[in-house]
Amino acid sequence: MTEPEPAPAPAPAQPKVRNLDARSLRGLAHPLRIRLLDALRFGGPATASQLGEKLGESSGATSYHLRQLAAHGFIEDAPEHGKGRERWWKSAYQGLRFDDALLTDENPEVRGAADLYLHELLTTHNRDLSTWLGNRHAWPEAWNSTWDLSSATLNLTPELTRELVEKLHAVIDTFRDRAAPEGTDEAAQVRIHTHTFPLTTE
Template identity: 35%
Template sequence: MTENERGRTLESGALKALAHPLRVRIYDLLSERGPQTASTLAQLIGETSGATSYHLRALAAQDLIREVPDRGTARERWWERPKGRINLPGPADATTPASRAAAQIVTAEFMRLRHQALMDYLNRSESEQAEGWQDAGLVMTTMLDITPEQMAEVSRQLSEVVDAAIERYAGQESLPGARRVTLRADIFDLPTAGRRTSTDKE
């Protein structure tokens, strides 16, 4: 497995640089929409270009984003998020209180944006859906009774499906009819409090 396939686990400095709601939003927009300038990001977020420029430089200092080569001018620089996945350490994996706090902020903001994107999709009217895309999405929830080993196996299978899709459809940004989509795969154990057992009566 290559370093790009394994992804980059964010170290303390990168976590602290990202631990700001506006920077998480900028990072997310660069993932979602591709290269942007401070001005275009300012319009999308509703901030000044001075503010977005400041946050872009902070992200670039930790190699979280980079300037797009051979594009833009000295006055209008284009920025992109490098390809490849990033891994956020859980709060328990961070080595210092400051790192744990940063990990919590970054994770919470990513999850908030992720949930907002899902709700925006679910609440989208039919007239706002592009032709051919109305029935292409899938939001599915089911419940399983499985062991930790079985859950790890399902997680591995889901990861293989996602990795295969990433490899199969890489480089299609300019393909006619293609648009950016978000792919989600969730599996986690539920709290046991109040869980019904096989001895509970119907």
């Protein structure tokens, strides 16, 4: 009697990613909106007042910009967290995908929004790393011996660079599938930044 073939393992769920287009980018390209969206993506649902306290902004400012994010579909109501009259918000997506064509769009407003968004992204990366460096003494020794701050310079063609970026992302995705369940002891959110760009050698 032939043993039946085992059923294939289900494919890991892919994160829900928003593709940025000209319209949605203009709705996001504001420093506070980018910070609010990141706070909801990585910190979970929250109210305008909670986010204001966390980011050092007034609840009036956070309320306005949260409504703008909602109008462009980046965030949505989280009624399951609602208590009383406070409105709770959550991110509608787990990731964002930037199209390089936005940097060369015929509309100067779109190009400006694309440039602002990328510079705010870099500011966020630098802030994340600076925060870790300033607070790492408060983390257990296990975390202080596993972090990384390194760089490498390679002589590559655009095609090889694209291949390198794709392989780096593929490696990160394999660890996304192995992420520790919520509430696991010693687990923490780990931020991975990748910066790949050509250098002027003059």
